[in-house]
Amino acid sequence: MELFKKTATELSSMLKAKEISAVELTNDILARTDAVESKVQGYVTVTADAARKQAEAVDAKRAAGQELSDLAGIPVAIKDNICTKGILTTCASKMLYNFNPPYNATVMEKLAAHDIVMTGKANMDEFAMGSSCENSAMHPTHNPHDLNRVPGGSSGGSAAVVAAGEVPLSLGSDTGGSIRQPASFCGVVGLKPTYGAVSRYGLIAFASSLDQIGPFGRSVEDTAMLFDAITAHDPKHDSTSVKTPFEGTTYSNLSADMKGKKIGLPKEYFSEGISEEVRKNVLAAAETYKSLGAEVFEISLPLSEYALPIYYILSSAEASSNLARFDGVKYGYRTKNADEDLISLYTKSRSEGFGEEVQRRIMLGTYVLSSGYYDAYYKKARAAQRKIKAEFASAFEKCDAILTPVAPTTAYTIGSKTTNPLEMYAGDICTVSVNIAGLPAMVQPCGFDSNKMPIGMQLIGPRFGEQTLLNAGYAFEQASGLKNIIAEL
């Protein structure tokens, strides 16, 4: 029946009308996974048996006449840095190769309440550090549109399995672009919510002040539907969680009306560092908005050039502290080669358990927090962060959303950037500001390059501007027809 080709919204209607059962859907999805996963390798763990059981339970509930969520029975893949009780959660690291969390992340509790069917844990760059999914200690993930290319990262697995039709929806996390850049590379929709809109409880922290969980889908509607299910104020578990004005209502409030909407194009995001094909397609999207009645104009965000250093200082500083708990004492990897002393246990467990990129960031973060360097790096970065926030705030006095490229290029070939970390970091130029400012941003496909690789565009909104972004994305999707793109495999 090729149910895997349908969007979550379509599947939801079919399930509700009892045209299909959750078990049928799950089996179809798992069959697709069987067929293509060996090529894509988007998962760390496929939880097929548990998925079938969950699907059976949903069918039983529906048969019993229970009122169910729109998402009931819909398969969802979960990034492997989100804690799932009793189910392996590795962060794609040797350090957590055997870690079964004793508790569920808040988002997992939310999804369970919506009766979703979890298909598995998606691959990622180790501890979400990376932009290509090549830093996974398990295996690299391949871009379903060209298996020789990277899917982007760090949520590369989450994006790839959606693009490959292995699942209609997934969750990722975004610290500096980790949802948006892989969404762009894989031709799917990805939403990075306002900081605090989704509870971080149970998300294994990379950089606490920047991390956000967000949804992937193959359409804006699907993405909104999953977003609604995970947005919730969580004051008991996450102090940085906030109450949003749109909690659970973005899907039902979707509107494609762009008349009178103001869209800013920040000139700094279209500079020479951005490839011609990417620039052309994003500017074409701007034209589409004009034709839909929106007002489109150039703006300037001059502080953008400082975003990368600010990001790498703040995120590495927090990471160096957040990842200190992986010490070989309590859970996860412990060296077998430790000498009698404690320091040896720590040093060897961490040196053997963490990959190269993670170690690089821990050292960078430790350095910027060190006595004597703190003021020059960390403190200064925090001060600069406030300025970036202010710059965005004043930009949003003039426009409803900001349209930009997502990455300088489309997906590159596997191995082409692994030797130069700085080049890899530079790829985050268009995405990190959003995290620094705590803003929402959405990525969706706006075209293809000459290699038929997807090109994404990014819409940035003001704090709590998710509805505006989803509406704008919905309007573009309808106008362009660029939706539900499944890679041929």
Add this chain to the structure above:
Amino acid sequence: MKYQAVIGLEVHAELSTESKIYCSCSAKFGADINTHTCPVCTGMPGALPVLNKQVVHYAAKMGLATGCTVNRLCKADRKNYFYPDLPKAYQISQFDVPICENGEVFFYVDGEKKSCRLERIHFEEDAGKLLHDEIDGTVVDFNRCGVPLIEMVTKPDLHSSAEAKEFLEMIKTTLSYLDICDCKMEEGSIRCDVNVSIRPEGSNEFGTRVEMKNINTFSGAVRAIDYEIARQIEVVENGGTIQQETRRWDDVKLKNTVMRTKEDAQDYRYFPDPDLIAVEIDDEWYKQIESEIPELPISRYERYLNEYGMTAMESRQLMDSYSKASLLDAAAASGKVKPKAAANWILSDISKYLNDKELELENTKLTAEKLVDLICLIDAGTISGAAGKKVLVQLFETDETAEQIVERLGLKQVSDEGAILTLVKQVLDSNPKSIEDYKAGKKNVTGFLVGQCMKASKGQGNPQIINKLLAQELAKL
């Protein structure tokens, strides 16, 4: 040469909140190993802290009671270091902006009033406990992990172990007055680190300071300080110099040894905890905290000493117990009894009863009103002092008033002279031998005869009247 010691203290007190500082686990002491734990306090990946506001409340209370300025915006910082009892490998503490700053604590040493300034008070989480088992090696008990602490850091204002001890005692008494700490030394609810340096007497310069850790009791602090002062003097006298270092006190061997030198000093890489947002103490909350500060121990002490005419020791004993001193104040406030009379009851019979039964005052049924009634009954001669002691026991244990107890036990004193005279005469008649003795000059038989009269009155005869009438009758012989 004569030397002056300069001492500063870092006192840690565990706060007696129901739950831990950043999760909802119980903060109570003494549970089975690793039963008061959850993903948050065991540092599970992905778990996040949420501040227990009671901790802010208690810490601010201590600040206000010690004259500190309270910083209304409370932020938390991470102190990063590796140790197996610290599951996150960082302690959530406060660094550059502690909740309280610039306080002062007053206390008496040998009748002289002294003070020690507090540099800061901050709140933080306690670490777990390593249990070294001979068979299984070392295991970690995370029950204590996340139990809230306040750390109080003094200025180097103390100059002897005696001053340090009295300061510590005053901190402990203040904590107990505020009801924010169990103050059980044996459970580690108050611990302290000591900084000691010496300088030639009269000098204003500071010497190199040595920090001492592993001090678990106040008396241990005294021993550790005395040892360290003597050690430093010896080093200097022998031409050596004091090294800036941290030394571990061994209260069994009564000596300290080097733990780490200045070169090994750790860089804790403090930075604001991004998992927590600043909590503001608004005006309403601040006023609430302020309203909960009782009269401070030192003020009570001085009132007892100067206004109630008690001795320093009596005043101190009363001050030390918030509940006893409160009982005294309430009794005195009735205006019906002399404070000194109430104090005598509290320091003697009431304290003895509580000690014998191992009870706290608040766990008995004795109230100030009942105590006042009791004293009034004795003052009015309705009952004897001896009967009063019997009544007191009932006041602790029953809901009855003093009058009801006197009635029930038939303890009312007989002061009717006619009735007592009859009784005295009967006693004299039945004790001819005593009369013989009296006549032979053995005046001490009087005591025996008084006792016989009391016995004949079943203890209810007014002893003064018995004495008077007996003397009168004996004189007639």
